[in-house]
Amino acid sequence: MNYPFLKGHGTENDFVLLPDHDGSLHGDLSIERVRALCDRRAGIGGDGVLRVIRTAALEAGRGQDAEWFMDYRNHDGSLSEMCGNGIRVFARHLVEEGLADPSQPIPVGTRDGVKVLTLGADGLVTADLGTPKVLGDTEVSVPGHTWRARHIDLGNPHAVAFVDALEHAGPLLEAPAHDVGVYSAGVNVEFVVRRGPQHVAMRVHERGSGETRSCGTGACAVMVAAALADDAPRGTAYTVDLPGGTLSITWTTDDRVLMTGPALIVARGTTAL
Numbered sequence: 001m002n003y004p005f006l007k008g009h010g011t012e013n014d015f016v017l018l019p020d021h022d023g024s025l026h027g028d029l030s031i032e033r034v035r036a037l038c039d040r041r042a043g044i045g046g047d048g049v050l051r052v053i054r055t056a057a058l059e060a061g062r063g064q065d066a067e068w069f070m071d072y073r074n075h076d077g078s079l080s081e082m083c084g085n086g087i088r089v090f091a092r093h094l095v096e097e098g099l100a101d102p103s104q105p106i107p108v109g110t111r112d113g114v115k116v117l118t119l120g121a122d123g124l125v126t127a128d129l130g131t132p133k134v135l136g137d138t139e140v141s142v143p144g145h146t147w148r149a150r151h152i153d154l155g156n157p158h159a160v161a162f163v164d165a166l167e168h169a170g171p172l173l174e175a176p177a178h179d180v181g182v183y184s185a186g187v188n189v190e191f192v193v194r195r196g197p198q199h200v201a202m203r204v205h206e207r208g209s210g211e212t213r214s215c216g217t218g219a220c221a222v223m224v225a226a227a228l229a230d231d232a233p234r235g236t237a238y239t240v241d242l243p244g245g246t247l248s249i250t251w252t253t254d255d256r257v258l259m260t261g262p263a264l265i266v267a268r269g270t271t272a273l
């Protein structure tokens with residue numbers, strides 16, 4: 001059988017989108033299918049899969065006040081609560097397919113609840129990721145280096161470490177060592193350097209996907225950690241550079257994190273995987 005798919009990315013964090021509006025095409029969407037689709041040699045290739053499904057068609061979406069649900073899977077087939085770049089790409093897809101009105105805020109269900117997306121006249125997409133949880137200090141390590149890190153939750157778990165140079169994180173072929181008592185379900189680890197006032201650059205090792213070119217929730221966690229370190233007033237906008245592009249992020253006076261960046265659909269087709 002051939003299944004429809006699309007390929008998209010946000011700051012080069014790339015995804016296979018699977019339209020499965022009533023959930024009948026992909027059933028439980030197995031770990032093996034997700035891995036095959038994300039395989040960069042034998043599959044389509046991606047950091048994760050976004051299944052496009054109605055909230056009513058998936059147990060995780062039941063009761064959420066949104067028509068559509070982003071059923072997100074990491075490259076290794078594991079679930080995550082949220083994906084910040086993915087949800088912008090998801091909104092772009094809904095609009096391009098005529099499934100959502102771009103002149104109105106677009107609610108999207110996730111395992112972390114409903115997020116609201118707004119399309120700008122400049123072509124960028126803003127995601128309201130809600131209130132961050134600042135959960136204290138921890139440590140992360142790569143061979144030869146250990147850093148203090150800030151534990152921040154954006155629906156999914158993050159450890160943010162300020163480092164002297166991004167190269168010090170090394171090749172990041174393995175997940176950085178972390179406190180498994182704090183992060184029993186794994187963690188996304190961000191390494192950050194200062195570039196200037198309200199301007200940082202980062203690398204990320206994503207839980208379930210390895211080092212990626214960008215992570216939207218990770219960039220938001222970094223922004224929150226930087227704003228706390230700077231004692232910046234709420235409402236201050238930060239620029240976060242990632243290997244795959246730049247995101248603009250604000251922690252608002254009403255305690256919400258707004259992330260703005262690009263979101264593109266670059267291909268569509270059918271797959272036998």
Ligand SMILES: N[C@@H](CCC[C@H](N)C(=O)O)C(=O)O
Binds near residue numbers: 074079086188214
């Ligand atoms: N790339 C994403 C985050 C995807 C989920 C993450 N790997 C996790 O397991 O929590 C983003 O843009 O936020």
